[in-house]
Amino acid sequence: xxxxGEHWALFGEWNxxxxxLGGAAALLGWDRETAMPRGGAESRAAQMGxxxxxxxxxxxxxxxxxxxxxxxxxADLDAESRxxxxxxxxxxxxxxxxxxxxxxxxxEARSRAVSAWSEARPKGDVASYVLGLRPVVALxxxxxEAIGGDGELYDALLDEYEPGARIATVEPLLNKLADRIRPxxxxxxxxxxxxxxxxxxxxxxxxxxxxxLAEMVGFDxxxxxxxxxxxxxxxxxxxxxxxxxxxVDEANPVSNIRAVLHEAGHALYEQGLPSRYAQTPLxxxxxxxxxxxxxxFWENHVGGTDGFWTFLAPALERHFPExxxxxxxxxxxxxxxxxxxxxxxxxxxxxxxxxHIVLRFRLELAMMRGELGVEDLPEAFDDGLEGLLGVRxxxxxxxxxxxxxxxxxxxxxxxxxxxxxxxxxxxxxxxxAELGSISDAARSGSLAEVLxxxxxxxxxxxxxxxxxxxxRQATGVDLGPDAFVEHLRARYLPG
Amino acid sequence: xxxxGEHWALFGEWNxxxxxLGGAAALLGWDRETAMPRGGAESRAAQMGxxxxxxxxxxxxxxxxxxxxxxxxxADLDAESRxxxxxxxxxxxxxxxxxxxxxxxxxEARSRAVSAWSEARPKGDVASYVLGLRPVVALxxxxxEAIGGDGELYDALLDEYEPGARIATVEPLLNKLADRIRPxxxxxxxxxxxxxxxxxxxxxxxxxxxxxLAEMVGFDxxxxxxxxxxxxxxxxxxxxxxxxxxxVDEANPVSNIRAVLHEAGHALYEQGLPSRYAQTPLxxxxxxxxxxxxxxFWENHVGGTDGFWTFLAPALERHFPExxxxxxxxxxxxxxxxxxxxxxxxxxxxxxxxxHIVLRFRLELAMMRGELGVEDLPEAFDDGLEGLLGVRxxxxxxxxxxxxxxxxxxxxxxxxxxxxxxxxxxxxxxxxAELGSISDAARSGSLAEVLxxxxxxxxxxxxxxxxxxxxRQATGVDLGPDAFVEHLRARYLPG
Numbered sequence: 008x009x010x011x012g013e014h015w016a017l018f019g020e021w022n023x024x025x026x027x028l029g030g031a032a033a034l035l036g037w038d039r040e041t042a043m044p045r046g047g048a049e050s051r052a053a054q055m056g057x058x059x060x061x062x063x064x065x066x067x068x069x070x071x072x073x074x075x076x077x078x079x080x081x082a083d084l085d086a087e088s089r090x091x092x093x094x095x096x097x098x099x100x101x102x103x104x105x106x107x108x109x110x111x112x113x114x115e116a117r118s119r120a121v122s123a124w125s126e127a128r129p130k131g132d133v134a135s136y137v138l139g140l141r142p143v144v145a146l147x148x149x150x151x152e153a154i155g156g157d158g159e160l161y162d163a164l165l166d167e168y169e170p171g172a173r174i175a176t177v178e179p180l181l182n183k184l185a186d187r188i189r190p191x192x193x194x195x196x197x198x199x200x201x202x203x204x205x206x207x208x209x210x211x212x213x214x215x216x217x218x219x220l221a222e223m224v225g226f227d228x229x230x231x232x233x234x235x236x237x238x239x240x241x242x243x244x245x246x247x248x249x250x251x252x253x254x255v256d257e258a259n260p261v262s263n264i265r266a267v268l269h270e271a272g273h274a275l276y277e278q279g280l281p282s283r284y285a286q287t288p289l290x291x292x293x294x295x296x297x298x299x300x301x302x303x304f305w306e307n308h309v310g311g312t313d314g315f316w317t318f319l320a321p322a323l324e325r326h327f328p329e330x331x332x333x334x335x336x337x338x339x340x341x342x343x344x345x346x347x348x349x350x351x352x353x354x355x356x357x358x359x360x361x362x363h364i365v366l367r368f369r370l371e372l373a374m375m376r377g378e379l380g381v382e383d384l385p386e387a388f389d390d391g392l393e394g395l396l397g398v399r400x401x402x403x404x405x406x407x408x409x410x411x412x413x414x415x416x417x418x419x420x421x422x423x424x425x426x427x428x429x430x431x432x433x434x435x436x437x438x439x440a441e442l443g444s445i446s447d448a449a450r451s452g453s454l455a456e457v458l459x460x461x462x463x464x465x466x467x468x469x470x471x472x473x474x475x476x477x478x479r480q481a482t483g484v485d486l487g488p489d490a491f492v493e494h495l496r497a498r499y500l501p502g
Numbered sequence: 503x504x505x506x507g508e509h510w511a512l513f514g515e516w517n518x519x520x521x522x523l524g525g526a527a528a529l530l531g532w533d534r535e536t537a538m539p540r541g542g543a544e545s546r547a548a549q550m551g552x553x554x555x556x557x558x559x560x561x562x563x564x565x566x567x568x569x570x571x572x573x574x575x576x577a578d579l580d581a582e583s584r585x586x587x588x589x590x591x592x593x594x595x596x597x598x599x600x601x602x603x604x605x606x607x608x609x610e611a612r613s614r615a616v617s618a619w620s621e622a623r624p625k626g627d628v629a630s631y632v633l634g635l636r637p638v639v640a641l642x643x644x645x646x647e648a649i650g651g652d653g654e655l656y657d658a659l660l661d662e663y664e665p666g667a668r669i670a671t672v673e674p675l676l677n678k679l680a681d682r683i684r685p686x687x688x689x690x691x692x693x694x695x696x697x698x699x700x701x702x703x704x705x706x707x708x709x710x711x712x713x714x715l716a717e718m719v720g721f722d723x724x725x726x727x728x729x730x731x732x733x734x735x736x737x738x739x740x741x742x743x744x745x746x747x748x749x750v751d752e753a754n755p756v757s758n759i760r761a762v763l764h765e766a767g768h769a770l771y772e773q774g775l776p777s778r779y780a781q782t783p784l785x786x787x788x789x790x791x792x793x794x795x796x797x798x799f800w801e802n803h804v805g806g807t808d809g810f811w812t813f814l815a816p817a818l819e820r821h822f823p824e825x826x827x828x829x830x831x832x833x834x835x836x837x838x839x840x841x842x843x844x845x846x847x848x849x850x851x852x853x854x855x856x857x858h859i860v861l862r863f864r865l866e867l868a869m870m871r872g873e874l875g876v877e878d879l880p881e882a883f884d885d886g887l888e889g890l891l892g893v894r895x896x897x898x899x900x901x902x903x904x905x906x907x908x909x910x911x912x913x914x915x916x917x918x919x920x921x922x923x924x925x926x927x928x929x930x931x932x933x934x935a936e937l938g939s940i941s942d943a944a945r946s947g948s949l950a951e952v953l954x955x956x957x958x959x960x961x962x963x964x965x966x967x968x969x970x971x972x973x974r975q976a977t978g979v980d981l982g983p984d985a986f987v988e989h990l991r992a993r994y995l996p997g
Contacts, residue, residue: 027552030545031526034533042537043743046725050525050740050780057522061556230541245545248538285545 011081014074019286021071022095026286028065030244032058037244040236041252052118056111063110066102075099087289090471094288097170104153113150113416116142120414133385133403140414141381144374147418151375161375164419169294169426171473174372177422184425184488185365185395188358188495192348192396195358195499200341206330208260216260216326217253217267220319224305225458226271227278238353238411239266241273241302246285249277260327261343264319265306272305273298275458279466289469295420297474299427300434301461307357307428308435309457311498314450316340346499348396350405358499359396361428366391367410367421375418430474432491433482437464506576509569514781516566517590521781523560525739527553532739535731536747547613551606558605561597570594582784585966589783592665599648608645608911611637615909628880628898635909636876639869642913646870656870659914664789664921666968669867672917679920679983680860680890683853683990687843687891690853690994695836701825703755711755711821712748712762715814719800720953721766722773733848733906734761736768736797741780744772755822756838759814760801767800768793770953774961784964790915792969794922795929796956802852802923803930804952806993809945811835841994843891845900853994854891856923861886862905862916870913925969927986928977932959 035055043051078084079092123139126132151160158173165172218233226233236252243249251270256262276298284290292298309315320336346356352363370387373379379387388407393399400406407413412420435445438460442448448457464481472480479485530550538546573579574587618634621627646655653668660667713728721728731747738744746765751757771793779785787793804810815831841851847858865882868874874882883902888894895901902908907915930940933955937943943952959976967975974980 023548024552027545027549028556030549031530031553034529034549035526038529038533042727042729044723044725044727044745046722046742047739048742050522050743053518053781054522054525054529054740057519058526061523227541228539230539232537232539234537244542245549247541247543248545250539286548 011078014078017070017074018078018092018095021065021068021074022288023286024065025062026245026290028058028062032062033242033244037242037250040238040240041234048122052115055118056114059114060107060111063102063105063107066099071095072099072103087471091288094470098288101154101167104155105150106153109146109149109153113143113146116146117414117416120416121411124408124411124414128404128408131403131408133408136403136408136414137381137385140384143414143416144381144418147416148375148377159376161372161419164375165422166419168417168420169296169423169474171475172294172296172422172426177368177426178372180429180486180488181361181365181368181422181425184361184429184491187488187492188362189395191358191492191495191500192346192362194501195346195495196348198499198501199345199347202345203259203261203339203342204334205258206327206333208257208327208330210255210257212326213255213260213263214253216322217255217263219322219326220264220267221251221271221274223319223322224268224271224275224309224454226274230278231274233267239270241270241277243274243277246280246282246290249274260323260330261339265310265343268310269302269306272302275305275461276301276466279458279462280469281467284469289471291470293470293472293477294426294474295423296426296430297465297477299424300430300478301465303427303431304434304438304461308431308438308445308494309449309454311344311357312446312449313337313340314444314446314448317450318452318454344498348398350392350398350400351409353409357428358495361425362395363392364421364425366395367412368425371413371418371421426486429486429488429491430478430482432494433478433484433486434461434464435494436490437482506573509573512565512569513573513587513590516560516563516569517783518781519560520557521740521785523553523557527557528737528739532737532745535733535735536729543617547610550613551609554609555602555606558597558600558602561594566590567594567598582966586783589965593783596649596662599650600645601648604641604644604648608638608641611641612909612911615911616906619903619906619909623899623903626898626903628903631898631903631909632876632880635879638909638911639876639913642911643870643872654871656867656914659870660917661914663912663915664791664918664969666970667789667791667917667921672863672921673867675924675981675983676856676860676863676917676920679856679924679986682983682987683857684890686853686987686990686995687841687857689996690841690990691843693994693996694840694842697840698754698756698834698837699829700753701822701828703752703822703825705750705752707821708750708755708758709748711817712750712758714817714821715759715762716746716766716769718814718817719763719766719770719804719949721769725773726769728762734765736765736772738769738772741775741777741785744769755818755825756834760805760838763805764797764801767797770800770956771796771961774953774957775964776962779964784966786965788965788967788972789921789969790918791921791925792960792972794919795925795973796960798922798926799929799933799956803926803933803940803989804944804949806839806852807941807944808832808835809939809941809943812945813947813949839993843893845887845893845895846904848904852923853990856920857890858887859916859920861890862907863920866908866913866916921981924981924983924986925973925977927989928973928979928981929956929959930989931985932977 032055035051035058039051075092075096120139120143123135127135147164148160151163154163156163162173221233222228230247231249234250234252235254237254239252239254241251251274253263253266253270276292280290316336316339323336324331346358348359349355355363370379370384370391385403385407389400438445438457441460442456445457468477475486527550530546534546570587570591615634615638618630622630642659643655646658649658651658657668716728717723725742726744729745729747730749732749734747734749736746746769748758748761748765771787775785811831811834818831819826841853843854844850850858865874865879865886880898880902884895933940933952936955937951940952963972970981
C-alpha cells in the first residue's frame with residue numbers, strides 16, 4: 008500500500024469509527040424518547056456526555072487531519088472523493104476549534120436545561136426555564152466565538168445546520184416571506200372549512216395505520232421501524248436501520264397522519280441515500296433545510312392533496328369503521344386544511360407556520376447579538392407572536408416554553424424549517440412539471456413514481472453537492488419564496 | 503487536592519467513563535433484541551465493535567493503572583475502598599493482557615458466528631454452524647492464553663464469569679451433582695402430574711400480566727421497563743434504569759410467568775444494589791452464579807410453591823377469563839412442576855436442567871483442552887445428551903445448535919447456571935429459617951418480606967465481598983449440592 012493508500016485507509020477507518028459512535032449516540036437519544044423509564048434520565052445524560060466527548064476526541068485526531076490535508080492536495084481527485092474530504096475537513100475544522108471542556112460543559116448545561124424545561128413547562132414556571140436556558144445561551148455564544156468565521160456569532164451556528172447559510176441572505180428572505188404571508192392569513196382563515204366533527208379514533212388503530220401508511224409511501228420496514236414518542240422525530244443508526252416516531256391524538260386522526268407523512272419523508276430520504284456512501288461523510292443530507300424539504304414535500308405536497316385522501320379512504324374505513332360512519336375522507340382532508348392564527352408552532356397550519364419561525368429567528372438572533380437577555384425572552388416572545396399573528400399566550404407554557412430547541416442548545420436551527428418549506432414548494436412545482444398532478448398520482452396509488460422522482464433528484468446524491476447546487480439542479484430555480492407563496496394562494500385562498 | 507485526592511478523582515472519572523460506555527454498549531444489545539429491524543444487523547455489529555474497542559482502550563489507560571496501584575498501597579483503606587480497587591485492578595489487569603487487535607477479532611468472529619448460527623439453525627445446517635464457531639473457539643483459546651494464570655486455559659474463562667472458580671472445584675461438584683440427580687429423574691417423571699389442558703392465552707393479556715407480576719414481586723417500573731424478545735434477558739443501563747424481557751407462548755401461560763419471575767429476580771438484584779455504589783466497580787454482583795441465585799430463587803423457590811399460584815390466581819382470572827374457566831391455578835401450578843427428560847435446556851424442568859449444564863461443561867472443557875474438535879462437537883453433544891438423559895435430538899437444531907452461548911464466545915459461562923441453582927437452594931433454606939414457609943408468605947401476598955430478606959442478605963452488598971464470602975454470610979454454609987438435592991426430593995418425589 009502506497010502512502011496515499013495508507014491515508015485513504017486511515018480516513019476510512021476514522022469515518023467508520025465516527026459513524027459507529029454517532030450511531031450509538033443516536034440510539035441513546037432514540038431510546039430516551041421511546042422506551043427509557045423516568046429513572047434513567049441521569050445515567051442517560053452521563054452516557055450521552057461520554058459519547059459526545061469521545062466523538063469529539065475522535066473527530067480532532069491529528070493523524071486524520073494530516074491524512075485529509077495530504078489527500079486533498081491531489082489535483083486529480085474525482086468528485087466523490089473531493090466532496091468526502093470537503094465535508095470531513097469542514098466537520099473536523101469546526102471541532103478542532105472547540106475545546107473538549109466546552110463540549111462537555113455544553114452537553115451538561117443542555118441536559119440540565121432540558122430537565123428544567125420539562126419540569127417547569129407543566130407548572131408554567133418561567134423563572135426555572137430562564138435559569139436553565141441562560142447558561143446554554145452563554146455557552147452557545149462561547150461556542151460560536153470559538154468557531155469564529157467572518158460573520159456574526161449567529162452565522163457560525165446557522166452554518167452548523169445549514170452549511171453556507173448566512174444572516175445576510177436568510178434575514179431578508181424571511182422578512183420578505185413574512186410580508187407576503189401576512190396578508191394571506193385573514194382571507195385564508197375566512198375561507199377555512201369547519202373543524203372535524205367529534206369522534207373517537209382508537210390509538211391502537213392509529214398505530215396500525217401509521218405502519219401501513221409508512222409502507223404505502225415506500226418506507227421499508229425491514230430496514231426501519233416506527234414507534235411512538237411525545238414529539239415525532241426520525242433518526243438513522245446506519246444504512247439499514249432508519250426509524251421514526253409518530254404521536255397519536257384520540258380525538259383527531261390528522262395529527263398522526265401528518266406526523267407519519269412528515270417523518271416518513273425524512274426517513275425515505277435516509278433510506279434512499281446510496282449504500283455505497285455508508286460510513287462516509289456523504290451518507291447524509293447536505294443540510295437540515297434539504298432534509299426538511301423531503302418531510303414537508305410528503306406532509307404538504309402529497310398529504311395536502313385531495314387525491315391523497317381519496318387514496319387513504321379505504322384504509323381509514325378499515326381501521327376506524329366506527330368513526331368513519333360519521334366522517335368522510337373528504338371532511339378530514341378539508342379539516343386538515345383549516346387555517347387559524349394559533350399559539351403552538353407544531354400545531355400551526357401551513358399558512359401561519361413560517362411566521363412562528365420568523366419570530367424565533369428574530370429572537371435567537373437578538374440573543375446571540377447580545378441585544379436580548381434570556382430574562383427578557385419570555386415577554387419578547389409573547390409580544391412578537393402578538394405582533395405577527397395577533398394572538399397572545401394566556402399561559403407561559405404556551406409561549407416561549409413550547410419548544411425544546413433552545414434548552415437543547417439548538418440556536419440557529421429554526422430557519423431550516425422555513426428553508427424546507429420553500430424547497431419543498433419548488434420541488435412540488437418540479438414534480439408537477441415532470442409527473443403531472445401529484446394529487447392525481449396519489450389518488451391512483453402511484454406514490455412509487457413520486458418517490459422515484461425524489462430519489463433521482465435528491466436522495467441519490469447524498470452530500471455530493473451543497474444544498475443550493477443540489478436544489479438548483481433538482482428544481483431549475485434558485486431559492487426564493489415564489490413557489491411557496493403561490494402554493495399557499497392556490498390551496499388556501501378562495502378560487 | 504493532595505496526591506491521593508488526585509488519584510481518587512482520576513479513579514472516579516475513569517470508573518464513570520467505563521460505566522457510561524458500558525451502559526451505551528448494553529443499550530446497543532438491548533435494542534438489537536427488542537426493537538432493531540433486520541437491516542440493522544451489520545451496522546449494529548460495527549457499533550458494538552467500536553464500543554468494545556473504546557471500552558478496552560479506556561480500561562487499559564496507564565494513568566488509571568498507576569492510580570490504582572498507589573491508592574492500593576495505603577494500608578489504612580476501608581473495606582469499600584479496598585474492594586473497589588481490587589475489582590478495578592482485576593478487570594484492568596485482565597484487559598491489559600488482551601491486545602486490542604484480539605478484542606476486535608473476537609468481536610467480529612462472534613458477530614459472524616451468531617449470524618451463521620441464526621441462519622443455520624432453522625435449516626439444521628450444522629456445517630455452517632461449525633464453520634462460524636471454529637474461529638470463536640480458537641480466539642477464546644488465544645484469549646485464555648493471553649490472560650494466563652496458574653491453571654488451565656478453561657480456568658481463565660471460568661474465572662471471568664465466576665471470579666475465583668476453578669476446574670478443580672467445579673468439576674467434582676458437577677460430577678457429584680450429576681450422580682445425585684440422575685437417580686431422581688425416573689421417579690420424579692413417574693410421579694409427574696399431567697400437562698396443561700389445551701387453552702388459549704392471548705399474548706396481549708400475557709404482556710399485561712408480565713408488567714403486573716413484575717410489580718407484584720417489587721420491581722419498580724419508574725426505574726425499569728419490561729419488553730419482549732425471543733430469549734428473555736435482563737440488562738441494566740445505570741442505577742435508575744434496569745430492564746428485562748419476557749417471551750409469550752399463546753398455548754401456555756407458564757413460559758411467560760417463569761420468565762418474568764426469573765428475569766425479575768435478576769432485575770430486583772440490580773435495582774437493589776446500593777445507589778452510592780453507582781458508577782463504581784461495586785455496583786454489580788460478585789459473579790454470575792450470585793446473580794443467577796436471585797433469578798432462580800424467584801423462579802423456583804417462590805414461583806414453584808403452591809402459595810404463589812394461589813396468590814396469582816385472581817390476576818390469572820382477570821387476565822384470562824376464558825382460559826381460566828377450564829383450568830384452575832392449581833392445575834397450572836401442577837403442570838409447571840412436570841418432570842420429563844427433554845432435549846432443550848431452556849425448557850427443561852428443575853430436576854433435569856443441571857444435567858444439560860453438566861454436558862455443556864464437559865464439552866467446552868474438552869474443547870479448551872484441545873481434546874474435542876469443533877467439527878466433532880455436534881455428535882459429541884448428541885451422544886452426551888443421550889448418555890445423561892436418555893434422549894437424542896432428531897434434528898441438529900435441537901442438539902448443539904439450541905444455544906447461542908458458544909457462537910457468542912460464552913465459553914466457561916454455563917457452570918454459573920448450576921452454581922446459581924445451588925446458591926438459590928441454600929438461600930431458600932436460609933429464608934425458610936428466617937421467615938418460615940415461603941409458600942405461606944407468597945400465599946398471603948407477603949412477597950415484600952421475601953424481597954427484604956434478599957436485599958438485606960445479598961443485594962445491599964454489591965461486590966463488597968466475593969461470592970463465596972457473601973453466600974456463606976447469607977446462608978451460613980459453604981457451597982454444596984445438599985440443599986438443592988433435598989429441595990428436589992421434597993418437591994418432585996412422591997411422599
